[in-house]
Amino acid sequence: MSAPTEHEHHVVGPKVYLLILLALLVLTATTTGVAYIDMGIFNPIIALAIGCLKAVLVILFFMHIRYSSRVMMLTVGAGFFTFLVLITMTLSDYISRNWGLW
Amino acid sequence: MHDEAHPAYLRHHFVTVGQQRETASFGMWLFLLTEIMFFGGLFMAYLLYRNWYYDAFVAGSNTLSIGLGTTNTAVLILSSFTMAMGVYSAEIRNRKGLLISLSLTICLGLVFLGIKTVEYHNKYVEHHIPGADFSVEDFVHPADKRDVPLAPDMAQHAQLYFFLYFAMTGMHALHMIIGISILFILLYQAWHGAYVNGHTSTIDNFGLYWHFVDIVWIFLFPLLYLISRHPLK
Amino acid sequence: MSTIVTLPNQQDAQLPKLSYLNSEYGIKSWLLTGDHKRIAMLYLFSITFFFFIGGAFAGLIRLELLTPLPDLVASDTYNKLFTMHGVIMIFLFLVPSVPATVGNFVIPIMVGAKDLAFPKINLLSWYLYIAGACFLVAALLNGGVDTGWTFTTPLSTHYVNTHVITAAMGVFIAGFSSIFTGLNFIVTIHRMRCPGMTWFRLPLFCWSNYAASILMVLGTPVLAITLVLVMLERTVGIGVFDPTKGGDPLLFQHLFWFYSHPAVYIMILPGMGVISEVISTFSRKRVFGYTAVAFSSVAIAVFGFFVWAHHMFIMGVSNYSALVFSLLTMLVAVPSAIKIFNWAATLYKGSLTFETPMLYAFGFMGLFTIGGLTGVFLGSLGMDIHLTETYFIVAHFHFVMVGGMLMAYLAGVHFWWPKMTGRMYPESMSQLSAVTTFIGFILTFFPQFIVGYLGMPRRYHAYPPEFQVLNVLSTAGATVLGIGYVLPMLYMPWSLKYGKIAGSNPWQATGLEWQIQSPPLTENFIDIPIMDHEAYDYDWLEHNTAHEVTAVG
Numbered sequence: 001m002s003a004p005t006e007h008e009h010h011v012v013g014p015k016v017y018l019l020i021l022l023a024l025l026v027l028t029a030t031t032t033g034v035a036y037i038d039m040g041i042f043n044p045i046i047a048l049a050i051g052c053l054k055a056v057l058v059i060l061f062f063m064h065i066r067y068s069s070r071v072m073m074l075t076v077g078a079g080f081f082t083f084l085v086l087i088t089m090t091l092s093d094y095i096s097r098n099w100g101l102w
Numbered sequence: 103m104h105d106e107a108h109p110a111y112l113r114h115h116f117v118t119v120g121q122q123r124e125t126a127s128f129g130m131w132l133f134l135l136t137e138i139m140f141f142g143g144l145f146m147a148y149l150l151y152r153n154w155y156y157d158a159f160v161a162g163s164n165t166l167s168i169g170l171g172t173t174n175t176a177v178l179i180l181s182s183f184t185m186a187m188g189v190y191s192a193e194i195r196n197r198k199g200l201l202i203s204l205s206l207t208i209c210l211g212l213v214f215l216g217i218k219t220v221e222y223h224n225k226y227v228e229h230h231i232p233g234a235d236f237s238v239e240d241f242v243h244p245a246d247k248r249d250v251p252l253a254p255d256m257a258q259h260a261q262l263y264f265f266l267y268f269a270m271t272g273m274h275a276l277h278m279i280i281g282i283s284i285l286f287i288l289l290y291q292a293w294h295g296a297y298v299n300g301h302t303s304t305i306d307n308f309g310l311y312w313h314f315v316d317i318v319w320i321f322l323f324p325l326l327y328l329i330s331r332h333p334l335k
Numbered sequence: 336m337s338t339i340v341t342l343p344n345q346q347d348a349q350l351p352k353l354s355y356l357n358s359e360y361g362i363k364s365w366l367l368t369g370d371h372k373r374i375a376m377l378y379l380f381s382i383t384f385f386f387f388i389g390g391a392f393a394g395l396i397r398l399e400l401l402t403p404l405p406d407l408v409a410s411d412t413y414n415k416l417f418t419m420h421g422v423i424m425i426f427l428f429l430v431p432s433v434p435a436t437v438g439n440f441v442i443p444i445m446v447g448a449k450d451l452a453f454p455k456i457n458l459l460s461w462y463l464y465i466a467g468a469c470f471l472v473a474a475l476l477n478g479g480v481d482t483g484w485t486f487t488t489p490l491s492t493h494y495v496n497t498h499v500i501t502a503a504m505g506v507f508i509a510g511f512s513s514i515f516t517g518l519n520f521i522v523t524i525h526r527m528r529c530p531g532m533t534w535f536r537l538p539l540f541c542w543s544n545y546a547a548s549i550l551m552v553l554g555t556p557v558l559a560i561t562l563v564l565v566m567l568e569r570t571v572g573i574g575v576f577d578p579t580k581g582g583d584p585l586l587f588q589h590l591f592w593f594y595s596h597p598a599v600y601i602m603i604l605p606g607m608g609v610i611s612e613v614i615s616t617f618s619r620k621r622v623f624g625y626t627a628v629a630f631s632s633v634a635i636a637v638f639g640f641f642v643w644a645h646h647m648f649i650m651g652v653s654n655y656s657a658l659v660f661s662l663l664t665m666l667v668a669v670p671s672a673i674k675i676f677n678w679a680a681t682l683y684k685g686s687l688t689f690e691t692p693m694l695y696a697f698g699f700m701g702l703f704t705i706g707g708l709t710g711v712f713l714g715s716l717g718m719d720i721h722l723t724e725t726y727f728i729v730a731h732f733h734f735v736m737v738g739g740m741l742m743a744y745l746a747g748v749h750f751w752w753p754k755m756t757g758r759m760y761p762e763s764m765s766q767l768s769a770v771t772t773f774i775g776f777i778l779t780f781f782p783q784f785i786v787g788y789l790g791m792p793r794r795y796h797a798y799p800p801e802f803q804v805l806n807v808l809s810t811a812g813a814t815v816l817g818i819g820y821v822l823p824m825l826y827m828p829w830s831l832k833y834g835k836i837a838g839s840n841p842w843q844a845t846g847l848e849w850q851i852q853s854p855p856l857t858e859n860f861i862d863i864p865i866m867d868h869e870a871y872d873y874d875w876l877e878h879n880t881a882h883e884v885t886a887v888g
Contacts, residue, residue, distance in 0.1 A: 011190065012189075020183075021180070024179045032172045035330075044329075047325075051320050051323075051325075055321070058182060058320070059313075062313045062316075063313045072127070075131050075132065078135070079134070082139060085640055086142050086143075086146060086557065087142070090589045090590075091149065091150070091153075093653055094653075096656050099655060115451075115452075121527075132521060136514055136556040139556035140556035142557065143557050143560030151575075155581060232571075232573050233572070255581075259580075261573065262575065265571075265575060266575075
């Protein structure tokens with residue numbers, strides 16, 4: 001008789017954490033610096049991209065998803081997917097209002 | 103009775119410690135999903151009104167101190183690091199390391215809130231809090247020559263920017279306050295020997311919460327502080 | 336009439352000496368319990384209480400609508416009546432109905448666990464429910480809310496001076512009760528299944544509650560933040576929903592319906608789970624197309640997130656957006672239809688018997704089908720323009736929620752009553768109630784389809800005199816319906832003392848909950864079971880019955 005399948009418990013070490021910390025600080029400096037350069041429409045895109053990259057690093061390493069079971073990865077994905085559905089489908093209404101009647 | 107496979111902290115409805123640990127972690131992740139959707143509503147409001155009143159949002163954003171904002175971001179990221187180190191200390195059963203990590207996380211959290219208080223105070227002094235006291239003049243006739251003056255109705259809409267600023271950072275700060283309060287409790291428990299005996303779930307899962315609060319700020323910072331800063335001359 | 340009910344010999348049958356009901360005594364052992372079965376009973380009492388309060392409001396509404404003139408209550412009072420009816424019925428009754436009572440009781444046993452994953456959070460859920468209910472009662476006693484259960488802005492934020500904040504706070508808190516219940520179920524079903532219990536051996540009741548739980552966890556927080564914004568708008572007046580300050584009232588509706596549409600699936604999915612169990616048991620057949628039914632539950636949950644703006648077709652959304660949402664609404668009907676087909680196929684060539692749960696299940700299948708089909712009519716843009724905000728909508732959602740969900744809830748309570756209490760309710764009384772409910776329901780709500788199609792608006796207490804006959808029919812039906820709901824309140828408590836001893840498996844059903852004593856022990860199982868057969872395996876059951884132990888202790 002076996003216990004329900006368990007995922008191996010992985011202890012993440014300080015070296016990894018330190019690397020991620022440095023990466024996050026560098027990205028923060030980058031995003032602040034880049035904000036002063038005028039790139040038109042790309043400013044918000046790059047800002048959000050850097051934000052997403054930072055979030056992914058925190059989720060994968062500080063929050064251990066890199067070392068977790070598939071169920072956990074799917075769970076995180078489901079959360080962000082639902083958030084994106086809220087944003088995109090609501091915005092689709094607002095954006096298409098200007099398109100006129102057919 | 104209790105043995106290696108059935109320590110005292112194994113609750114009766116779980117078969118193994120591993121099952122209990124993974125269950126607790128799963129539960130915390132699901133709670134964080136609810137937090138994503140909770141903040142999601144605010145992000146939706148922000149995205150809509152930034153799209154409708156872009157100029158007002160630019161003007162509003164430029165009144166925030168980028169120095170304080172960037173510092174706060176770094177402080178919070180550092181606190182995530184110290185929290186992760188706390189989890190590591192608990193895993194390797196290092197009580198002193200855990201105590202230091204938790205204390206540092208608390209300090210950094212308090213520094214963040216302190217800087218936030220300074221920023222809120224600045225907004226109060228500059229009459230940028232939306233409502234009766236709001237200074238529309240500041241935006242119609244901006245003091246700084248590099249700022250673009252707004253039409254009076256667009257200047258009124260800057261209030262929406264500041265409302266969202268206070269609502270989003272306020273909701274975030276509320277989560278920080280709750281987190282720091284729990285950290286004090288964890289510190290107290292850790293002082294008395296908890297979490298370094300193999301039962302690291304609580305520290306693990308609080309860490310998840312703390313990192314999540316960090317992630318919210320990671321998005322709030324560019325969205326609120328970095329909307330089209332003055333180009334470098 | 337044949338029956339599959341198999342009871343122990345009543346001459347010497349006794350309730351088990353030890354069960355979750357008598358393992359501990361005293362009020363503290365109930366109010367501080369971690370036992371999912373006791374928490375289920377706490378919920379059962381609470382939601383039954385609020386059901387009758389919501390029902391009283393319904394009675395007053397129907398009383399007013401007997402005559403075309405607004406002669407019973409003032410307009411504002413009428414607004415408060417339908418608002419409180421909606422808020423109480425949805426948030427304090429329908430949302431927790433099956434999950435918090437039957438689900439809490441039965442799901443850990445169905446998966447072969449000794450409790451839910453987080454027993455203390457389960458108890459917290461109940462306290463949050465009570466706290467939310469207290470706020471709503473406070474709003475009620477202080478004069479009520481009159482915005483409609485939908486709290487539409489800018490009416491709720493700017494144009495009424497009723498207790499919107501108190502009511503919103505109540506819904507906010509009750510929402511967290513729902514979130515924690517869903518969270519508990521998801522983790523339990525993922526992580527606490529006994530050895531051999533693979534996903535596809537789970538009873539379909541677990542699949543349905545799992546799907547509903549996903550909706551609870553992901554959807555309810557959006558309602559929470561929306562209510563917070565409404566409360567802030569009312570107190571501080573920042574303009575997020577105020578057109579005069581540049582806000583958009585439609586933003587509220589987007590955020591509100593993003594939850595409230597999945598909410599209807601939160602309400603119906605657990606009921607569908609009950610129907611799967613009941614139909615299988617009383618046809619003596621496995622559910623036809625297990626995989627299809629399981630996946631359709633998850634499909635309903637996923638698609639349910641994509642269709643919310645069909646509540647907003649006339650509110651000012653763009654035509655293109657309305658088109659997309661209308662198409663997606665057609666799609667979301669498909670998984671529900673798949674379930675109905677599969678249940679019908681289960682009935683085909685089954686050995687049918689007509690015990691009370693089965694009567695309710697038949698009622699569900701007919702009434703939910705009608706309600707669901709009318710939903711498809713409403714999903715098509717052209718029809719909706721004519722039918723929206725009329726009594727057609729009121730009839731539609733009462734068919735699915737009352738004809739569907741409430742009947743499924745009653746089916747579930749009757750089906751698992753012997754397991755929860757160890758006693759059988761009186762069969763003839765309960766069958767009479769089921770039939771009375773069915774007749775009363777049709778009489779109440781079918782005329783509303785007609786009167787809505789003819790143009791009578793909803794939420795009005797005065798109407799053109801030509802609609803009176805249909806309204807009188809509807810009120811007459813409501814009286815019959817009320818009787819149908821009051822009868823169980825009489826015979827269920829009666830059964831606790833005088834009902835026949837049920838034994839562990841009176842329905843000869845499959846499922847782990849029927850292999851343990853009635854009522855169960857606090858820890859459910861003495862040894863964690865090992866699941867070695869498929870779900871709804873009646874051959875295995877026949878084989879096992881020979882070696883069965885009916886009571887422990």
